[in-house]
Amino acid sequence: MSPAPLTAREANLIGCRLCHLLIPMPKEPGHCPRCGARLHQRQPNSIARSWALLIAAMILYLPANLLPITISSSLGTSQSDTILSGVLYLLNSGSWAIALVIFVASLFVPLMKMVILVFLLVSVHRRSRWRPKDRTRLYRLTELVGRWSMVDIYVVTIMVALVRLGALANVDAGPGAAYFAAVVILTMFAAESFDPRLIWDRMEDCDE
Amino acid sequence: MSEELSRYDRMEELPEAEIKPKMGFSIVWLIPILALVIGGWLVYKAWSEKGPVVTLTLKSAEGLEAGKTKVKYKDVDIGQVEEISLSEDISTVIVKLQMQDGAESFLTDRTRFWVVRARVAAGKVSGLGTIFSGAYIGIDPVKEGKPTLEFVGLEEPPLVTTDTPGRLFTLKAAGLGSLDIGSPVYYREIEVGQVVQYGFDESGRAVDIKIFIQTPHDRQVTDNTRFWNASGIDMSLDATGIKVDTQSLISIMLGGIAFDDGSDPLAAEPAAENTAFPLYANKDETTKENYTNQNYFLIYFNQSVRGLSVGSPVEFRGIKLGEVIDIHAVVDDKTRVFRIPVTVAIKPERIHGFGAAAKSTREDLRKYVDRGFRAVLRSGNLVTGQLFVDLDFFPDDPPRELTFEGTYPVIPSRTTEIKEITESIAEIVKKFEKIPIDEIGADLQRTILATTATMNRIERLAGRFDAETVPAMTEALESLRSTLADLEAGLGSDSPVNFQLREALGDFSEMTRSLRGLTDYLERHPESLIFGKEGDQP
Ligand SMILES: [Zn+2]
Numbered sequence: 001m002s003p004a005p006l007t008a009r010e011a012n013l014i015g016c017r018l019c020h021l022l023i024p025m026p027k028e029p030g031h032c033p034r035c036g037a038r039l040h041q042r043q044p045n046s047i048a049r050s051w052a053l054l055i056a057a058m059i060l061y062l063p064a065n066l067l068p069i070t071i072s073s074s075l076g077t078s079q080s081d082t083i084l085s086g087v088l089y090l091l092n093s094g095s096w097a098i099a100l101v102i103f104v105a106s107l108f109v110p111l112m113k114m115v116i117l118v119f120l121l122v123s124v125h126r127r128s129r130w131r132p133k134d135r136t137r138l139y140r141l142t143e144l145v146g147r148w149s150m151v152d153i154y155v156v157t158i159m160v161a162l163v164r165l166g167a168l169a170n171v172d173a174g175p176g177a178a179y180f181a182a183v184v185i186l187t188m189f190a191a192e193s194f195d196p197r198l199i200w201d202r203m204e205d206c207d208e
Numbered sequence: 209m210s211e212e213l214s215r216y217d218r219m220e221e222l223p224e225a226e227i228k229p230k231m232g233f234s235i236v237w238l239i240p241i242l243a244l245v246i247g248g249w250l251v252y253k254a255w256s257e258k259g260p261v262v263t264l265t266l267k268s269a270e271g272l273e274a275g276k277t278k279v280k281y282k283d284v285d286i287g288q289v290e291e292i293s294l295s296e297d298i299s300t301v302i303v304k305l306q307m308q309d310g311a312e313s314f315l316t317d318r319t320r321f322w323v324v325r326a327r328v329a330a331g332k333v334s335g336l337g338t339i340f341s342g343a344y345i346g347i348d349p350v351k352e353g354k355p356t357l358e359f360v361g362l363e364e365p366p367l368v369t370t371d372t373p374g375r376l377f378t379l380k381a382a383g384l385g386s387l388d389i390g391s392p393v394y395y396r397e398i399e400v401g402q403v404v405q406y407g408f409d410e411s412g413r414a415v416d417i418k419i420f421i422q423t424p425h426d427r428q429v430t431d432n433t434r435f436w437n438a439s440g441i442d443m444s445l446d447a448t449g450i451k452v453d454t455q456s457l458i459s460i461m462l463g464g465i466a467f468d469d470g471s472d473p474l475a476a477e478p479a480a481e482n483t484a485f486p487l488y489a490n491k492d493e494t495t496k497e498n499y500t501n502q503n504y505f506l507i508y509f510n511q512s513v514r515g516l517s518v519g520s521p522v523e524f525r526g527i528k529l530g531e532v533i534d535i536h537a538v539v540d541d542k543t544r545v546f547r548i549p550v551t552v553a554i555k556p557e558r559i560h561g562f563g564a565a566a567k568s569t570r571e572d573l574r575k576y577v578d579r580g581f582r583a584v585l586r587s588g589n590l591v592t593g594q595l596f597v598d599l600d601f602f603p604d605d606p607p608r609e610l611t612f613e614g615t616y617p618v619i620p621s622r623t624t625e626i627k628e629i630t631e632s633i634a635e636i637v638k639k640f641e642k643i644p645i646d647e648i649g650a651d652l653q654r655t656i657l658a659t660t661a662t663m664n665r666i667e668r669l670a671g672r673f674d675a676e677t678v679p680a681m682t683e684a685l686e687s688l689r690s691t692l693a694d695l696e697a698g699l700g701s702d703s704p705v706n707f708q709l710r711e712a713l714g715d716f717s718e719m720t721r722s723l724r725g726l727t728d729y730l731e732r733h734p735e736s737l738i739f740g741k742e743g744d745q746p
Contacts, residue, residue, distance in 0.1 A: 048236065048237070049236045059240065059243040059246075060246070060247065062247065063247065063250050182243075186243075
């Protein structure tokens with residue numbers, strides 16, 4: 001096994017998060033002398049913050065899926081659709097491709113994001129040494145794919161803006177849309193808060 | 209490379225970090241707490257606003273959709289269809305309705321549910337809005353009654369909901385005729401009610417028609433009110449010309465019922481709800497002695513019924529109430545006792561106040577029997593020996609119980625003493641004896657002699673009369689005959705007046721038939737009101 005490369009921490013150095021200025025490790029947490037940003041060895045409270053945002057997202061995931069996301073009315077009858085009933089409607093009407101996109105973007109991706117983040121957080125807690133490279137890859141995936149779960153909100157927004165035919169046909173955003181948006185934003189922040197360096201720290205612990 | 213190394217060597221020159229005190233509790237935990245509060249509030253709201261779930265049994269779920277079809281009262285959503293399934297024997301449809309919070313107060317056993325769809329009935333188009341909005345479930349909430357959550361849906365929307373004031377009455381008829389649910393009920397040619405229901409009566413051989421009469425017109429219905437079938441046209445030809453009697457054009461097409469309050473001051477009180485009345489075929493029938501209600505009773509007489517036959521009258525203090533319809537002898541298998549049941553039919557309408565069938569219950573009859581109501585055989589004709597059944601009150605008679613043989617009430621009988629009959633015969637004979645037959649004979653002879661003399665005088669007078677009067681009379685007769693001949697020519701069977709009249713009546717009946725055809729077509733194809741008649745489309 002080749003010797004592990006020298007890390008900034010081992011060299012007793014700290015990098016500024018904003019201007020990337022390299023500074024010797026201070027005795028107490030301090031601020032970057034160049035841009036004034038706070039200096040941290042690792043993102044502070046990374047795990048607690050991730051957990052907080054993730055739990056909030058998981059709580060709001062329920063109303064986001066149970067409450068109607070769109071309320072469409074035509075010729076006097078109003079129909080409210082949740083994400084799942086919309087997917088089922090599309091599937092029944094034969095537009096299985098659109099149904100698949102909506103299902104992946106609105107149901108599968110947020111759920112997978114939450115599951116992956118829970119898995120990563122639990123693995124860091126347990127000081128797991130299991131495949132750090134794959135776990136980092138998973139983390140990158142959640143960050144990358146996260147913004148795509150906004151598809152549903154875009155669709156609803158565009159529909160609400162476009163279908164305004166008065167009594168003939170009308171589409172309104174349901175209360176579920178707000179919760180859905182909150183879930184997407186909270187999972188994005190939760191992923192952002194998670195410091196992937198924590199995955200590698202455990203590897204160093206074991207080397208010592 | 210050397211540059212980097214040199215920068216690395218200059219590590220000592222790196223700037224120093226500024227030191228600031230550390231922050232305390234991370235406020236990021238406020239976010240999940242807020243999410244928890246919102247989630248908890250949503251759960252509480254959903255739970256607290258959840259009303260009762262109603263199970264509704266329907267014949268068909270046509271037009272209903274789970275999660276979409278609403279329950280509406282006065283066009284306000286008060287619930288929604290949650291689930292539609294078939295019953296275990298797949299004969300009915302079970303619909304689960306999620307009602308709104310607070311619906312418990314009007315979910316009682318008198319509350320009715322039905323499906324509102326577009327339909328054409330009794331000349332009225334209803335539920336047109338449902339063509340676009342889809343069917344919904346209507347409700348007639350009633351707060352009084354036992355609370356329940358299981359209902360059987362009506363097949364047709366009720367024409368009368370509980371919030372319409374008025375009263376229901378039952379009409380007993382031999383057949384339904386052209387009446388239908390929704391057929392109008394007229395009082396003095398004004399529509400005051402509707403037929404709301406019909407079906408066979410308990411015997412299964414006659415028809416009970418339920419009508420609803422709106423307040424305040426329901427007060428015009430008294431025990432003496434006569435109802436008649438006002439369907440079609442009643443035409444009569446008399447000295448004043450042709451008289452056409454009809455309630456309205458609607459009643460010609462759809463049938464109708466009319467009523468009139470009887471002029472009897474005895475029954476001025478409004479009749480009770482659900483009182484049964486006979487339905488007469490037409491207005492003329494109401495004035496005839498025609499009674500549709502027949503109550504059957506059995507009477508056992510402990511004496512010979514010789515002289516009593518089928519058709520013998522049944523009287524109450526001299527008023528004929530009915531007649532004997534069957535007499536035969538039966539012997540009990542075990543006791544070997546011979547009995548003679550006499551079946552009588554009584555038309556209770558002959559007695560005011562007793563006529564309403566709903567009023568003369570078994571309880572009432574029991575009270576009458578307690579007060580001494582008995583049947584007695586009496587002699588109606590001394591010469592032929594014919595008997596009749598007399599009903600009367602004998603308060604001194606030993607108490608008897610009202611019994612039942614099958615469904616027939618048994619009226620207790622009282623044995624007529626033969627003495628009673630013989631006594632009355634003796635009385636009559638005595639009266640006969642008192643007649644002075646000899647004197648009458650002498651008087652008669654004298655009268656005959658006087659009459660003969662008078663006759664002779666009249667004969668002479670007639671001779672003179674003939675000679676003077678007859679020619680003039682013949683002349684008068686001649687002129688009368690010629691007048692009649694003229695009249696015959698004008699009004700006879702081949703006359704133009706008659707021909708035109710017949711043609712007019714023919715045209716009228718043809719019009720009636722085509723109107724009926726139109727309503728039939730509309731009933732089968734209500735959509736033709738909007739899309740036109742099939743085949744007319746290009
Ligand atoms: Zn900096």
